[in-house]
Amino acid sequence: MNKKKKILEVSNVSHSFQPMSENSNLVLDGINFHVCDREVISILGKSGSGKSTLLRIISGLIIPDFGTVTLGDKKVLGPNPQINMVFQTFAIYPWLTVYQNIAFGLQAQNYSQETIDNQVNKMLHLISLEKYRNAYPRELSGGMRQRVGFARALAVEPELLLLDEPFSSLDIYTGENLRSDLMRIWSTRQIKTRAMVMVTHSVDEAVMMSDRIILLGSKPGTITGNYEITTPRENRTKQAMHDLIEEIGEELSDQIAASV
Numbered sequence: 059m060n061k062k063k064k065i066l067e068v069s070n071v072s073h074s075f076q077p078m079s080e081n082s083n084l085v086l087d088g089i090n091f092h093v094c095d096r097e098v099i100s101i102l103g104k105s106g107s108g109k110s111t112l113l114r115i116i117s118g119l120i121i122p123d124f125g126t127v128t129l130g131d132k133k134v135l136g137p138n139p140q141i142n143m144v145f146q147t148f149a150i151y152p153w154l155t156v157y158q159n160i161a162f163g164l165q166a167q168n169y170s171q172e173t174i175d176n177q178v179n180k181m182l183h184l185i186s187l188e189k190y191r192n193a194y195p196r197e198l199s200g201g202m203r204q205r206v207g208f209a210r211a212l213a214v215e216p217e218l219l220l221l222d223e224p225f226s227s228l229d230i231y232t233g234e235n236l237r238s239d240l241m242r243i244w245s246t247r248q249i250k251t252r253a254m255v256m257v258t259h260s261v262d263e264a265v266m267m268s269d270r271i272i273l274l275g276s277k278p279g280t281i282t283g284n285y286e287i288t289t290p291r292e293n294r295t296k297q298a299m300h301d302l303i304e305e306i307g308e309e310l311s312d313q314i315a316a317s318v
């Protein structure tokens with residue numbers, strides 16, 4: 059049997075903010091899932107269900123109260139170069155040029171200048187930013203700024219790429235262009251990244267991009283649904299995926315209605 063290798067394991071993760079206070083807020087409760095080699099997973103859930111908190115725990119930015127996150131055979135105990143994140147609000151340095159922003163993570167890892175140049179040039183080419191290499195973020199549109207966010211996160215070729223609503227600040231056309239560029243880079247294996255986990259509010263986006271979708275219920279956040287998508291990405295039109303989009307949309311609407 060062709061069993062896929064696990065890249066990421068989230069085991070029994072629970073987390074509260076202000077656990078010692080009277081206002082203790084259990085956000086995540088006993089979260090278990092894994093991500094295999096070459097898998098793209100999306101996490102959907104209503105606002106406040108804990109999606110971003112879960113992504114930050116996976117990245118090592120937050121240490122959970124209980125449970126573990128394991129990447130390969132190593133526990134995630136803090137931020138590390140094997141995991142990188144693209145944020146909704148771009149998170150690029152305004153005082154650095156496009157080139158310098160993309161080089162930033164590579165410089166922090168003490169690569170030689172030649173390696174940095176090669177890797178930044180590769181990213182500028184892959185993400186269609188060559189014309190803007192010396193521009194500052196203020197000179198770029200939102201779409202171009204988010205391209206820099208992607209190029210910077212991918213430059214270190216992390217094993218795991220986390221995406222926190224990466225297209226939601228962009229207009230539909232710009233978001234779709236960037237999404238299809240990302241999926242082209244991913245499916246043609248032009249980066250060494252082995253898995254992606256994305257948080258999104260868009261059922262369409264999740265269905266078009268992912269191999270699996272996880273639904274997170276709220277208060278506290280527990281996994282309430284798991285959808286495997288086997289239709290090849292190139293065959294996923296809105297029409298072909300209509301039934302699944304409806305099913306997940308209805309499930310989410312029911313969760314929102316139940317919590318009002």
Ligand SMILES: Nc1ncnc2c1ncn2[C@@H]1O[C@H](COP(=O)(O)OP(=O)(O)OP(=O)(O)O)[C@@H](O)[C@H]1O
Binds near residue numbers: 107
């Ligand atoms: N640093 C923090 N301190 C206290 N509470 C927090 C903190 N970060 C998040 N929370 C709370 O945890 C809960 C989950 O937040 P989180 O941002 O993870 O949800 P989300 O599903 O990503 O929401 P959205 O879809 O609106 O971005 C919310 O009730 C939020 O107010």
